[in-house]
Amino acid sequence: MAAHIHQFLCLKDNFGVLIHDPETRHTAAIDAPEAGPILEALAAKEWNLTEILVTHHHLDHIGGIPGLKAKFPEARVIGPAREADKIGKLDQAVGEGDQVTVGRLEAMVLDIPGHTSGHVAYWFEGEDILFTGDTLFAMGCGRGFEEPPNVLFESLMKLAKLNGEIQVYCGHEYTLANGEFALTIEPDNVLLRDRVAEVRQLRAENKFTLPTTLTIELGTNPFLRADEPSVQQAVGLPGADPVAVFTELRERKNRA
Numbered sequence: 001m002a003a004h005i006h007q008f009l010c011l012k013d014n015f016g017v018l019i020h021d022p023e024t025r026h027t028a029a030i031d032a033p034e035a036g037p038i039l040e041a042l043a044a045k046e047w048n049l050t051e052i053l054v055t056h057h058h059l060d061h062i063g064g065i066p067g068l069k070a071k072f073p074e075a076r077v078i079g080p081a082r083e084a085d086k087i088g089k090l091d092q093a094v095g096e097g098d099q100v101t102v103g104r105l106e107a108m109v110l111d112i113p114g115h116t117s118g119h120v121a122y123w124f125e126g127e128d129i130l131f132t133g134d135t136l137f138a139m140g141c142g143r144g145f146e147e148p149p150n151v152l153f154e155s156l157m158k159l160a161k162l163n164g165e166i167q168v169y170c171g172h173e174y175t176l177a178n179g180e181f182a183l184t185i186e187p188d189n190v191l192l193r194d195r196v197a198e199v200r201q202l203r204a205e206n207k208f209t210l211p212t213t214l215t216i217e218l219g220t221n222p223f224l225r226a227d228e229p230s231v232q233q234a235v236g237l238p239g240a241d242p243v244a245v246f247t248e249l250r251e252r253k254n255r256a
């Protein structure tokens, strides 16, 4: 674990995250919700921005790019090829299996469509760090804006199969609201109850709830648990196809 990570809030509840390689002093921003807080974080750490890794095209993930480029014109913008027309000029357009480097740190790109059609994750395998943007959240998932629910579900299952110890960073601090919804589905899940109690405490102290791990998510995130009898029962679909259960969960959360 050589990488240094610095996480902070942008806009209302977006996360800004910097990943820094102390050997080469390369530093990447994961998404660019707004330039100001990212530039302040870079200055506080005395890090220079060398890469911007974009997960998807929504404005609250790319709106800060022009301001960052104004200060760091050499920073390379890396993002999904399938959304290049919506993001603007990419110095490296990426998709499934591509390698991205931040100095000596290497990430593999994973296509995880659903929230948007071209959404990607960045998996720093050597560091056990995964950036999931707005696809997987702690105890939740993003809305499927651009693809049918089965596509988003497949993307979540793809992430769920990675090493459970991976530290997961997400695009928003939505954990408490997600946990409260999850409790309506699995009120008797002890892991979930303990996790929500922990999250309430963290938020009361104004602390962040991320990163999470895939192991924690497999035990507490209803959207990864659509094949669990307790979850199927809760949405009135015992024995149903997990995609149908997932779809019903997503619709209930949209209404919550």
Ligand SMILES: [Zn+2]
Binding pocket: 056, 058, 115, 134
């Ligand atoms: Zn989004």
